[in-house]
Amino acid sequence: MNTLSFLILSFFSLCFSISFSHAVVVLVLNLFTATPQNHHSTIVNAAHRSIIRVNHFYKNSLASTPESTVIPNTGSDIVWLQCEPCKQCYNQTTPKFNPSKSSSYINIPCSSILCHSVRSTSCNDQIFCEYTINYGDDSHSQGDLSVETLTLDSTTGSPVSFPKTVIGCGNNNTGRLEVQGSGIVGLGGGPVSLITQLGSSIGGEFSYCLVPLDNKESNTTSKLSFGDAAVVSGDNVVSTPIIKKDPSVYYVLTLEAFSVGNKRVEFGGSSEDGDEGNIIIDSGTTLMVLPADVYKNLESAVVDLVKLKRVDDPYKLFGLCYSATLDEYDFPLITAHFKGADVELHSISTFTQALDGLVCLAFLPGGAIFGNLAQQNLLVGCDLQQGTVSFKPTDCTKV
Structure with a gap:
């Protein structure tokens, strides 16, 4: 190149x-x-x-x-x-x-x-x-x-x-x-x-x-x-197509489902339904934002696996919170199943320490955005000539 x-x-x-x-x-x-x-x-x-x-x-x-x-x-x-x-x-x-x-x-x-x-x-x-x-x-x-x-x-x-x-x-x-x-x-x-x-x-x-x-x-x-320094290659790289939609400013991907542990949560409007392009990947949005029905099903799957005391968020912003710290509990792995690319999201990307002793699921209902918390410790590469976004698990502190 x-x-x-x-x-x-x-x-x-x-x-x-x-x-x-x-x-x-x-x-x-x-x-x-x-x-x-x-x-x-x-x-x-x-x-x-x-x-x-x-x-x-x-x-x-x-x-x-x-x-x-x-x-x-x-x-x-x-x-x-x-x-x-x-x-x-x-x-x-x-x-x-x-x-x-x-x-x-x-x-x-x-x-x-x-x-x-x-x-x-x-x-x-x-x-x-x-x-x-x-x-x-x-x-x-x-x-x-x-x-x-x-x-x-x-x-x-x-x-x-x-x-x-x-x-x-x-x-x-x-x-x-x-x-x-x-x-x-x-x-x-x-x-x-x-x-x-x-x-x-x-x-x-x-x-x-x-x-x-x-x-x-x-x-x-x-x-x-x-440029050349941005190429994402090597082991464990997965790639998914960018779907061209208006307005062209957004990088739109096809997310087919999540897995919470072994439970699969379908994402509506997947490629299997003939409707490609259902979520925006955005470094300018912090949290993961999902359609209300997808969020509800994902939250339910998390509740089934997390055996902690559920508490209310005092700010009434997050829908699912626990009395805990991120360090003391092994929260479940959540996998995002993009078309052709399974991306594992560990607890630092899916839960947040909202307050001391208060851990909340870092997802919100209301749209379809793959925000920057979910992208932590991932090398994310956009190749606009090939029309793909690639993900590689990476310790970003050592890049």
């Missing part, structure tokens, strides 16, 4: 750095802090909303340029930053991106084909193209659609620049992103996602490996890779 290799590593939770002319952008995977207070509040907040911006950021800078921190999201299709001048912005501890200080920043005019290729753009009486994006947690960004030069570090040690990368310069933003976060980088399948824009340079391949939520090693990080 004649592609550039991008394997981006860092200390703590930096995934890779991007330079927009005079401002450095640091992309940070959705991570969690290991402290009990933040751990518990993060889980509670995650249950409140379908997309959560989790609260562990590592800051870095390139030379003496300003820094900011941005969150990658496989369920989003646009790269946007909070920009000056800001009409309405959420609190941010790092400097906002100032396009007036960039020599390569250009607003996209309304007459441009780019303006009309992006969802939720408008012009009204404006000369320049505006974008609007809304997320499932009621977060919102609105601003100017523009192009800017993007620079990635590579495994060769030489930065690689991508001129005229489409970004959103948001000056009207609301939501629940942490104060360290300055925007979102879309890794989805839409026309202006980072993956689509990098195109043949990465051969349509990227992968990530999420360290466990309870990881206590301060010098480990989740990893995000592009």
